[in-house]
Amino acid sequence: MVAEALPPLEQRLEAVARAHGFAAFGIARADAAPETAARLNAWLAEGCHGGMIWMESRAAERGSPQGLWPEVRSVIALGMSYAPAADPLALADEPDRGRISVYAQGSDYHDIVKKALKAVARWLVAEAPGADVKVFVDTAPVMEKPLAAAAGLGWQGKHTNMVSREHGSWLFLGAIYTTLDLAPARPGRDRCGSCRACQDACPTQAFPAPYRLDARRCISYLTIEHDGPIPVELRRGIGNHVYGCDDCLAVCPWNKFAETAHRHRAFLPRAELAAPALADLLDLDDAGFRQVFAGSPIKRIGRNRMVRNAAIAAGNSGDAGFRARLAALIEDESPMVADAAAWALAELAE
Structure with a gap:
C-alpha cells in the first residue's frame, strides 16, 4: 500500500x-x-x-x-x-458610564x-x-x-x-x-475606496490625512500611553472614553462581515469592564484598581491614569452629581488627577 x-x-x-x-x-x-x-x-x-x-x-x-x-x-x-x-458606539449616549476599548x-x-x-x-x-x-x-x-x-x-x-x-x-x-523559506501568500489589496467614515468619526481629528495617524491627538494614545495632563483643547473630544477608543474602527463598513462566531472565547467581555460606572472609577485607590483590572491589559496604565481619564469623562458628562467626588480628587497625590478633577469641576459649573 x-x-x-x-x-x-x-x-x-x-x-x-x-x-x-x-x-x-x-x-x-x-x-x-x-x-x-x-x-x-x-x-x-x-x-x-x-x-x-x-x-x-x-x-x-x-x-x-x-x-x-x-x-x-x-x-x-x-x-x-x-x-x-x-x-462599541452604544455607550456614547450613556455619559455616566466609561467607555473601554473592546x-x-x-x-x-x-x-x-x-x-x-x-x-x-x-x-x-x-x-x-x-x-x-x-x-x-x-x-x-x-x-x-x-x-x-x-x-x-x-x-x-x-x-x-x-x-x-x-x-x-x-x-x-x-x-x-x-529561517524557513515558506511559500508566500498574495498580498492584501486596499479596498477602502472613497470611504472616509473612519476619518470623519474621530472626535479629536487625529488623522491629518488618510492613512496617517497623529498619535498626539489620538484618544487611545492619550488615555493609555500619555503620562501626564491631557491637553486641555482635546479633553472635550474624549467624551466618556476612559481606556482607548474604537470610534474609527467601529464605523468601518467592512465590519458587517465580521462574525462573532470567530471570536476567541478568552476575549468575551467581563461584565465589570463592559460599561463601568464613572462614579466607581473615580473612587478607585491603588488596591481597588489592581483588583478590578487584574488579568486585563488595562492594569498596565495604573490607577492614576485611569482616574485622570474618568475625571475628564465626568467633566464631559454634564452631570453635577459628580461634583463631590471631583472636589475630593482636587487634593489627590497625583498632579495629573488633581488637574483633571479641577478642569472637570469647572466644566460642570458652567
Whole structure:
C-alpha cells in the first residue's frame, strides 16, 4: 500500500494555527514590505509618535524584520478575532458610564496570543528540524500591520489599522519569524475606496490625512500611553472614553462581515469592564484598581491614569452629581488627577 502524501508544510501549518484559535493566517517573505522603514522614519520625524520614545529608539529594528533578526526568511502573520457582539458606539449616549476599548474588556490578549503563537512555533520546529523561530505579539519592535497586509490578511485602512474582508477591524495580530523559506501568500489589496467614515468619526481629528495617524491627538494614545495632563483643547473630544477608543474602527463598513462566531472565547467581555460606572472609577485607590483590572491589559496604565481619564469623562458628562467626588480628587497625590478633577469641576459649573 502506497503511503498517502502529506499536504504541503504551509497547508498543515495553517490548520495547526486555526486549531490554536487564529482566525486569519498568511505568509510573507521577510523583505515583502520594503516601504515600511521609510514610512516609519517619516512618521517619527514629524513627531507623530508623541511620547512613545521606544518607537524612535528602536526604529532600525522596527523598520524591517531583518533589522531585528538578520537570519529571518519568512514571516507567518496570524490574527485572532475579538469581534464585538454589541455596538462599541452604544455607550456614547450613556455619559455616566466609561467607555473601554473592546480589545481590553476580556483577558489580556498578550498572554492569549503569545501562548498560541508559541504552540504553533513549537509544531513548526518539530516538523522542520533545524528551523529557527521567534514569536512576537506587540511588545517587540515589529511592524505587524504592514507585514500582515503583505501576508494577505487584509490591508491597512485609512485609520492605519488592519482591515480584513472576513473579520473587519477586529483582529489581534501576532507574527512568527522563521529561517524557513515558506511559500508566500498574495498580498492584501486596499479596498477602502472613497470611504472616509473612519476619518470623519474621530472626535479629536487625529488623522491629518488618510492613512496617517497623529498619535498626539489620538484618544487611545492619550488615555493609555500619555503620562501626564491631557491637553486641555482635546479633553472635550474624549467624551466618556476612559481606556482607548474604537470610534474609527467601529464605523468601518467592512465590519458587517465580521462574525462573532470567530471570536476567541478568552476575549468575551467581563461584565465589570463592559460599561463601568464613572462614579466607581473615580473612587478607585491603588488596591481597588489592581483588583478590578487584574488579568486585563488595562492594569498596565495604573490607577492614576485611569482616574485622570474618568475625571475628564465626568467633566464631559454634564452631570453635577459628580461634583463631590471631583472636589475630593482636587487634593489627590497625583498632579495629573488633581488637574483633571479641577478642569472637570469647572466644566460642570458652567
